[in-house]
Amino acid sequence: xxxxxxxxxxxxxxxxxxxxxPYAVTGGRVASESDGLALETLVETRSEGKSLKGLTPEKxxxxxLAAEDYISVAELSAHCKLPLGVVRVLVADLSENxxxxxxxxxxxxANVEDRSGITLSLLESVLDGIAAL
Amino acid sequence: MASQxxxxxxxxxxxxxxxxxxxxxxxxxxxxxxxxxxxxxxDIDPLNTxxxxxxxxxxxxxxxxxxxRKTHTTVAMDFGRIALPGxxxxxxFGTPGQDRFLFMWDDLVRGAIGAxxxxxxxxxxxxxxxxxxxxxxxxxxxxxxxxxxxxxxHQLDDVREALGLSEEVPLIYTDARERAATKQALIAVVQLAxxxxx
Numbered sequence: 561x562x563x564x565x566x567x568x569x570x571x572x573x574x575x576x577x578x579x580x581x582p583y584a585v586t587g588g589r590v591a592s593e594s595d596g597l598a599l600e601t602l603v604e605t606r607s608e609g610k611s612l613k614g615l616t617p618e619k620x621x622x623x624x625l626a627a628e629d630y631i632s633v634a635e636l637s638a639h640c641k642l643p644l645g646v647v648r649v650l651v652a653d654l655s656e657n658x659x660x661x662x663x664x665x666x667x668x669x670a671n672v673e674d675r676s677g678i679t680l681s682l683l684e685s686v687l688d689g690i691a692a693l
Numbered sequence: 694m695a696s697q698x699x700x701x702x703x704x705x706x707x708x709x710x711x712x713x714x715x716x717x718x719x720x721x722x723x724x725x726x727x728x729x730x731x732x733x734x735x736d737i738d739p740l741n742t743x744x745x746x747x748x749x750x751x752x753x754x755x756x757x758x759x760x761x762r763k764t765h766t767t768v769a770m771d772f773g774r775i776a777l778p779g780x781x782x783x784x785x786f787g788t789p790g791q792d793r794f795l796f797m798w799d800d801l802v803r804g805a806i807g808a809x810x811x812x813x814x815x816x817x818x819x820x821x822x823x824x825x826x827x828x829x830x831x832x833x834x835x836x837x838x839x840x841x842x843x844x845x846x847h848q849l850d851d852v853r854e855a856l857g858l859s860e861e862v863p864l865i866y867t868d869a870r871e872r873a874a875t876k877q878a879l880i881a882v883v884q885l886a887x888x889x890x891x
Contacts, residue, residue, distance in 0.1 A: 598804060599772075600714045600784045630711050632784065634772055638740035644800075663711035672799050672830050678715075678806060680890045686715055686806065687883045689777025693734070693876055 597648045599634040602663040603655070610659060618642065619650055619659075626660055712776075716784040717882055718801055720827070721811035722819025726839045726869035727787035728771045730811060733875045735773025735785060742770060770801065788823065798826060807833035807882040811869065814838060814847045817855050824856060833886045837867040837878045 605627040612620050621640050625631055637647040654660045719727045732739045771787040786801050802808065810823045820836070827834040838852055849864050858864060863881050868874040 599786065599800065600716050600782075600804075602711050602714060602782075604711065630782075632714070632774075634742060634784070634786075635740060635774075637742040638772075644742055672803050672832070677804060678886065678890075680887060682713070682715065683806065683883055683887045683890070685779050685781055686777065686783060687880065687887065689779065689781055689783070690775075690876060690879050690883065692778065693775070693872075 597633050597651060597662070599644065600632045602630040602632055603636070603651055603660050604630050604663065605660045606658060608658075615659075618646075619654055622647070622650055622654060623659055630663065710780065712780045712782040714782050714784065716786055716805045717879060718786050718788060718805045718808040718832075719811065720788040720808050720820075720823035720834075721839075722813065722816060722823075725811045725813045725816075725819065726841070727811055730809075730839075730867075730869035730875050730878075731771055731773040731785045731787055733870055733872045734775060734879070736776055737774050739771045739773045739787075741772070770797070802827075802830070802832060805832065807835070807886045809878050809882055810834055810836045811867070812836055812838050812852065812856075813841065814852060817852070820856070824858070833882065833889050835863040835865060835878065835882050835885060837865050837881075839869050840866055 603622075603626050605623045612623065615623070618640060622636055625636060625639055633644065633647055633651060636642075636651065637644045640647060642650075651660070651662065655662045719730055721727055728739050770789050773785045775783045775785070777783055786805075788801060789797055808823075808827050810820050810827070812820045824834075824836070826832075836852075836856065836858060838847070838849065849866070852858075853862075853864050863885055865878060865881055866874075867878045
């Protein structure tokens with residue numbers, strides 16, 4: 561919800577966290593397919609060696625971060641110091657133009673109440689993993 | 694998007710599968726220790742998605758000493774990440790500390806295994822919004838009483854009564870600073886989610 565992120569930043573006077581208005585960064589675009597990106601959705605820069613010429617500094621930064629390892633949308637937002645809504649739009653854009661891959665590997669569903677992706681075997685693995693920490 | 698690129702071979706495909714991602718939400722009132730909790734067990738230093746906020750703590754001052762205990766809070770949320778065996782990444786997302794950010798919770802909670810509501814017994818009322826939220830949506834959650842000074846001042850039964858929690862909601866003590874304690878809280882919420890599925 562980029563509108564909310566931006567409104568929140570404006571209301572609480574955090575404008576100095578961003579050097580430019582968030583929607584200048586996204587080229588005025590708002591979320592569309594990017595709505596489907598969860599905070600924990602992992603992305604990865606494609607390795608084909610596409611030219612970064614013409615990309616904004618924000619997009620280059622995202623591609624650089626996502627080239628090192630899988631990284632979540634939330635981490636990109638934190639490292640780039642950009643609101644989540646803005647990062648979602650940028651990631652969706654980069655994916656559309658085949659600069660990066662979005663990995664839909666988390667059991668995320670459209671509704672908060674829908675828990676169909678969370679299976680017993682998945683939970684068993686998580687439990688064993690935490691217990692071994 | 695779920696399919697692998699067609700040029701990926703079988704052999705390098707195995708090494709190139711993205712981790713499976715799961716998350717647990719850490720909720721609770723302002724300055725209750727959510728970020729400390731996350732930091733005690735996260736592989737990475739807790740990150741946050743927005744700038745630090747250093748004002749607005751005056752309004753909650755009447756309980757005494759709160760602002761001294763926490764010098765800043767964040768306008769969005771803090772989170773951490775734990776790599777588990779089997780290419781599993783567990784994210785811990787802290788909810789925004791104040792009620793006025795409730796609109797963000799659906800985003801945080803969607804797809805979560807469950808939630809831990811951290812409670813400061815000196816300010817029990819601060820966790821009501823979180824308890825109401827998770828109850829209303831059927832999200833598995835536990836309530837963990839954070840013992841700030843290593844001393845449990847209240848009996849758990851009293852806390853359960855004060856919060857109006859049903860017997861089905863696990864209620865435990867924790868210490869947000871102690872990895873062993875936060876680990877037990879995480880285990881408790883995963884076990885609860887498993888029981889719900891059985």
